[in-house]
Amino acid sequence: MSKRIALTTYSVKPRGGVVHTLELAEALQSLGADVTVIAMGDPDIGFFRPVDVPVIIVPAPAWGDTLDERVFSWIDAMTKGIDAVKDRFDIVHSQDCISARAAARIRDAGAGFRLVRTVHHVDDFTTQALIDCQIAAIREPDDVLVVSDLWRRQLLADYGVDATVVTNGVRADRFASDISPERRSELRASIGASDAFLFLTVGGIEPRKGSEFLVDALGRLKARPSGRDVMLAVVGGHSFQDYAPYRERVLGSLDQHDLAIDDDIALLGTVSDDELPEWFHAADGFAFPSVNEGWGLVVLEAMAAGLPVVTSDIEVFHEFLEPDHNAIMTTTADAESLAHGMGRLVTDSELARRLAAVGPGVAARFSWEQTAAQHLAVYG
Template identity: 65%
Template sequence: MNRPPNISRRPRIALTTYSVKPRGGVVHTLELAEALRAQDVDVTVVAMGDPGTRFFREVDAPVRIIEAPAWGNTLEERVFSWIDTMTSGLNAMRNDFDIVHSQDCISARAAARVRDAGAPFHLVRTVHHVDDFTTQALIDCQRNAILEPDRVLVVSRLWQERLRVEYGVEAGVVTNGVRAERFARPVPRWRREEIRRRLGVGNRFLFLTVGGIEPRKGSKHLIDALARLKATRTNAPALAVIGGHSFQDYREYREQALGSLSGLGLEMGNDLLLLGTVPEGEMSDWFGTADAFVFPSVNEGWGLVILEAASARLPVVASDIPVFHEFLTHDVDALLTEVGNPDSLAAGMARLLDEPNTAHRLADHGPALAARYPWSATAEQHLAVYRDILGVWGATTGRTTAVRT
């Protein structure tokens, strides 16, 4: 491998991501880029997208879009064609950056190929979570995307330990963040009433969740819990679901989940409201319109959207997966329910319906929770990593894989 050069000028950082859609890792990429730029870092976002496309929101940082290939029929076809295309795009930028920081396995594999072909940059990878792939080709691809980078980061201690045990990789922890002021702004009463009229929920208690209908979000458990609440109440709550874009194909899971509605006594468009991807400028309105946020994930890297809900003073019901315990205390920051258990989830949701004082207490505590995780602090943590890497480059005769934890 070529030795990266000593840096005597302001280092150039690329943050790479596989998409321009509003998924957690993409949101992290854009927020980090803007927070770094606010600290006078030369940072560029590199992403895959359709010709002429833009990110789901305006980005206060330079952006380069690599034209995405045709959408393959299978997940394997999509992953490997996108890696090939990303490799070509990054190769054209091989001398433009001193650090390439990838936020997903597609862009990490591509960047590793370009680096190994002699490009003079150092490769950093943030592992937000590890997917449960079922084919050996994708399992190997994901594993290589963890082993190949020069430095690996995670956003939680849980994933730090998992990478150590399962992959033999020592990863450094950098926290996630939230732009609290964006979600904290009050929603005018007329706007709230307008949205509720559009949904047809009137004065019913409205739960909100973000992430679409997919296995990792525990969607079937949430639908089962909603049915339990409806079966025991004359004025049952409604559930609004935002999101749904995914690189993976969850059509079978989605069809099974939605196909169960009638048998559970639930009605699409009345009890369950699928909103899809909403304009980014309206997200704070949706948070301000809902009465509570529910997030029964079975696998997360962190749970950024919980901090967004907390910023909006929404009481939160979530699953008790270990990663949530790293920043949430049960009955203080959120109601944590047994993962994968619809009865436990329904009981937690029912507390917000039946105990107004509990809902108000959790809502009032939300801003304090969010205030602990500003993106400026996340940017400082990344700057420390980048400075350490540049120092290593100046002091060694070759590339190092040492990682500080």
């Protein structure tokens, strides 16, 4: 008899860990696994996209004023939600610290399931309560998984946790599907980027995404004659954490970089699941100067779409990227280095074509079917 698996996640919004959860669940089911997704959200709305596995939506509590209030109220709500169905599962696999803490409470109270946790990355929390909560969510599970060797080494060094690496996946066929020239022109015209070199970034404006360096780099690039206007489209922005002060600071710096919303930067927010791949094909290049990532799934999505990428040189990216072979890698948190790297894409069309051509091959190495098979081996 196959094990009954619950994959738990704190949100129904299109964040990286949530996307990972849904893709993994559907890939597990395609291999014959009995899998259900449990998430926090509005049961009347559900996930940001249709899901092909059974889903349980736990009603989310009211949005607290502080991050501490939100985290602990959501842990309490998730505890009640999982407790109500705990006997239906042999394995509860949590994708975040909120659902992991909730599941650990129920397991410790006598539930018979095994608790697995994937640590995608470690957040830089500033209050002791959240720091302690995150540490517990790393140490409490029966098995801990990570998606990169960097984080395997980091968890062992920082927390004494011996984690297992399971690769991330990408639905390459979803992002490889091209769009018509008319649709490409329509999307670009909608943000005034008809003739500009359009850079795309995904993840909103957040400290972890290196947004301040991207804005600074764009301003430097604009000031240098290249024979072509340059524009940036930003997709995403939903987050459990409150990045409003950071966002206001970054957007408040536009004047000093001679940039303006709509003229140089298009804030697209959360786009529909169907529209997201279209923006990869509407853009000319992908910029992703993150300062901290668990893996960087969106980079693989861009590569699957044949979009040349410019990234930071954080260690985890070196697990699947090679500088100037399949990506332009720039010094982390260095706006001048990033501007230079982005400028190379704008001015060197042969380089851009070469990077675009090798990207799909990199993405093809990381399938969700392969990832699901690795999970099944862990589940036993």
